[in-house]
Amino acid sequence: MKVVHYINQFFAGIGGEEKADIQPEMRDGVVGPGMAFNAGLKPDAEIVATIICGDSYFNENIDQAKATILEMVKQHDPDLFIAGPAFNAGRYGVAAGTIAAAVQQELGIPAITGMYVENPGADMFKKDVIMVSTRDSAAGMRDAVAKMIPLAKKMLAGEEIGSPEDEGYMARGIRKNVFLEDRGSKRAVDMLVKKLAGEDYETEFAMPEFDRVEPSPAIKDITKAKIALVTSGGIVPKGNPDRIESSSASKYGKYDLSAWDDLTADNAETAHGGYDPVYANQDADRVLPLDVLRQMEKDGKIGELHKYWYSTTGNGTAVASAKAFAKEIGEELVADGVDAVILTST
Amino acid sequence: MRLELGKILINDVQFGQTTKVENGTLYVNADEIKQLVKADERIKSVEVELARPGESIRITPVKDVIEPRVKLEGGGVFPGVISKVDTVGSGKTNVLKGAAVVTTGRIVGFQEGIIDMTGPGADYTPFSQLQSVVLVMDVQDDIAQHDHEYVLRIAGLKVAEYLGEAGREVTPDEVEVFETLPLLDSVAQYPDLPKVAYVQMLQSQGLLHDTYVYGVDAKKIIPTIIYPTEIMDGAIISGNCVSACDKNTTYHHQNNPVVHDLLAQHGKTLNFVGVIITNENVYLADKIRSSDWTAKLAEYISLDGVIISQEGFGNPDTDLIMNTKKIEQKGIKTVIITDEYAGRDGASQSLADADPLANAVVTGGNANEVIELPKLDKIIGDISVVDRIAGGFDGSLRQDGTILVELQTITGATNELGFNKLSAKTE
Known part of the structure; x- marks a missing residue:
């Protein structure tokens, strides 16, 4: 070879x-x-x-x-x-x-x-x-x-x-499942006994350092601003055309809202499997507040509502996937001249 | 509080003329079960199926798994739900050990789990090892979703009670005795051992994410103290199952392994004084209140250490970290049991919240890890849900009958009570 x-x-x-x-x-x-x-x-x-x-x-x-x-x-x-x-x-x-x-x-x-x-x-x-x-x-x-x-x-x-x-190689930082000798509860009891006695013990998962995102400065004049809606609450057009997963999403959707003033049980639903979907399916404005923003747009309280919304499900979705979605969505929003985003989660 | 658990070992299940236990076989009269279930007119149809360990059977979507039991002394089964609300946890209870009631049927949304009775999937769910009576139920079309969940939940518990009655007159194969003394007596009994409690977080996020304590929706409780034997004796039941891998079925509560393993060390390396139960509500004010109360109760009963178990992931990660931080800040040592969502490749961040004080963690494994399950001969329930359940994806269900899913879909696979031997390592 x-x-x-x-x-x-x-x-x-x-x-x-x-x-x-x-x-x-x-x-x-x-x-x-x-x-x-x-x-x-x-x-x-x-x-x-x-x-x-x-x-x-x-x-x-x-x-x-x-x-x-x-x-x-x-x-x-x-x-x-x-x-x-x-x-x-x-x-x-x-x-x-x-x-x-x-x-x-x-x-x-x-x-x-x-x-x-x-x-x-x-x-x-x-x-x-x-x-x-x-x-x-x-x-x-x-x-x-x-x-x-x-x-x-x-x-x-x-x-x-x-x-x-x-x-003898360096850990790659990849989490891999293994079956151990004892069940988890027994491992927890053993770990607690050691921790209480001040003895060495090995945690099975070392807590990561978290990213903290600094909020952007406030919008100076909201009445001129172009606002976009982005959600991890899974709000999609009725029927979930992109088949966004109910958990562990591998994708996000981009949907035209320019023809709509209101989300209803007939035109929208949630794809999210991690919360009680009943109230979101009755009226998806509860998660993606299109109706209020449309009204604010008419009243001149905001400049303009961006013509697309972006949606994925946050439920069990890997942070690495979320970061990748955010990068693409962010670039598009900047290119489209969006000044601010209302991000709703569930 | 002193509980005698009599175990009647069940190693086979068969249909029969009369529901009874004989020589380790549970005989089941299917007609009586159907009548019992159909007494609720919202249930349109019910089928009774049997599934035994090793059989080529896949059950999905699984709603709940329940262990059949009968109370001989000291209240009734599932107090506040099936029986009167009398306090349980003492007296005598007979258990059909090795048997289970499993509920399935067309359910609310993207829900529910898979139990394979054989093959690689069977290694990940403890329920592949049980002689199971499976109820396949269909409800009337116009039923509201919350009622749908309720109807199926109660039907499962009723059938478990019915089967448990078959153990009333049977002499158990083994009897185990568990006892917890009142707090001050327990402290006086083992004054030199560290005082330890178990903090059990109960899933309470909403539809199909609910848990009931003596019939009370856990969303509406303030953290409180209960005896370990109450949990062992049916005080807590499951109303949830979404992302089935890390939701506790009623069976998990009845056999809570943290309670068992702490009792096993009681008087040896630690003094197990009791259980604090708390919830995982979605509102911030509730999270703050509940975690404050959990920490306050831990301090109030002068604990040295606690084991905290989570139920679910994502949103409840914040409750887990709040509980851990606040309890550690009282000078009380913690060990937590959780599971991970590190992505299908295992390379992503595992939890939605973290804190350096959470420095002793037991994990039930990475729920995103993908597993291929072979085609099995018989499906009980409805296989078409697999593309849509949490942990399934478009294309999970393949033409040849095999399925490719995340472990998330398998009932109990990454259980956070530490029910299983699964863990995860960094490679």
Whole structure:
């Protein structure tokens, strides 16, 4: 089986900082640390080519460097891609992480890298690729290779990779279900007994740091403002034309409200499965206040109501999905000249 | 308060001329059950089906699961709902252990769960292990949704009571005794052990998100203290099931595992003095009031530690965090039981609210994780709901009869009373 290896100018023996601007080049066979990898991978696999790129060049021309290197990798169509290890070299770590993730995502070739846990490339890419934790300098090369080889072999054989603790790679931050020995209530009682005794215990879920969004400054003259309605309460035209899920939404809908002054049981409903739908289905203005805003528009209390509303269901919807919806919706609203949004939740 | 639970072990269920228990088999007279259910004229039709562990059967949409029991002494079953409102939790109760009543039928909206009696789905629901009497009910067309829910809820409880009666004269296979002393006596009994209570949060967000305590809608309660054995004896019943993975069925309440596991440690590593029940209302003022009261009661009875269990997710995450923060701020140690919505890929944020004081967490797993369930031979209920139930999506129900859904759809899969062995790890 074929392996392609990526290293920087320093590990290729070309030079240090003064040579960090060299453009990507590809050489046949192994260069530098590739020898140690080759020794470990034999006889099932070998490094057929080594790609070398200067760290400055890569980081300053990231799109170009990535495209060039992906082309080079494609020529060999390898079974595995190894990048680094980069130890604590920050730009090398970012380059190794970037290219390993790109090879995996864009070419569908499994990729592995390694670096020191505080290398900025670690936080950026550990969730995307298998990344082994190494020492902070090249003195840890032997140790790094020894950790990467067993994983590389498993990936080449298409075997399932076990947990980070068992296999020695950095946790990707992905939550995965497991069956434990004891039921949850017993685990809770045991944890409480330890906590009360002042002993060490391990929480099963570490609380995340939350984003807090600063409110925007107030609108100076609301009578001139163009206002849009956006809801996570699932208000959709009757029949839910986009089939937005009742929970864990994978999409949002955009609907024209220009012909309507009022939401009724005949023209709208909620797709949301997380609250009592009876009152929203009777009169969806209760969640998406079209009727009042239309009146305010007529009375000149607001400038104008934007002609579309956006809707999704917040129920059980992943924050990552919500962020992605918000980014798209936000860009459209800005492009449409909307000054303010009334966001309703349920 | 002292309760004797007599377990009559049930390992088979069969139709029969007479409803009775004989040699571990529950015989069921289907006609009598139909008559009982149809006594409510709002129920148009009812079918009685049996489902046993290992059979190729999928039940959906599941509304509730109930354990059949009979009270021999000390009040009646499901007080304030089926029986008079007398206090339960003491005396003698016989349990048909291993049997269940499961209610299904065309239900209100995007609701309800799945129970597979075999295959990979069966591993995620404890109800795949029960000898089940399944009621498939249809109601009259013009019924309002709230009444629809009520009618099915009561029908399930009535049938559980009816089947439980079959255990009245049967000698139990095992008898377990549970006792909690009045607070000051309990403290005096084990003065050196930390005083621990269980804070149970009851789902109370509204239609199909309701819970009843002695017949009172939990939305309308102020947090209060009850004996552990009251919960074990039917004081709390379920009126909910949306996102079925982490809603407590009546069966979960009857067999609340936190109550059992705290009682198991009582007098050994801790002193289990009682249960505080609270709710999860949707109004902010209610959330503030209830969490203030929960913390106040915990302080008032001089607790050292509590286990807090949540029911549901999203909106109730705020109640969970408010309870945890306020109780910790009183100097009382907490462990919480919750579950996660980390996205289908597990990469997203798991909870809708968080706080550093919530530093001891047990999780029932990521409810968004996707599972493929094979085609099973028999469907009880209505499979067409699968695309629309919480955790299902457009295309969940495939042509070949297999279904692709989130764990969210499976009844009890990520239960937050800690009923299961499922958890989640960061990888």
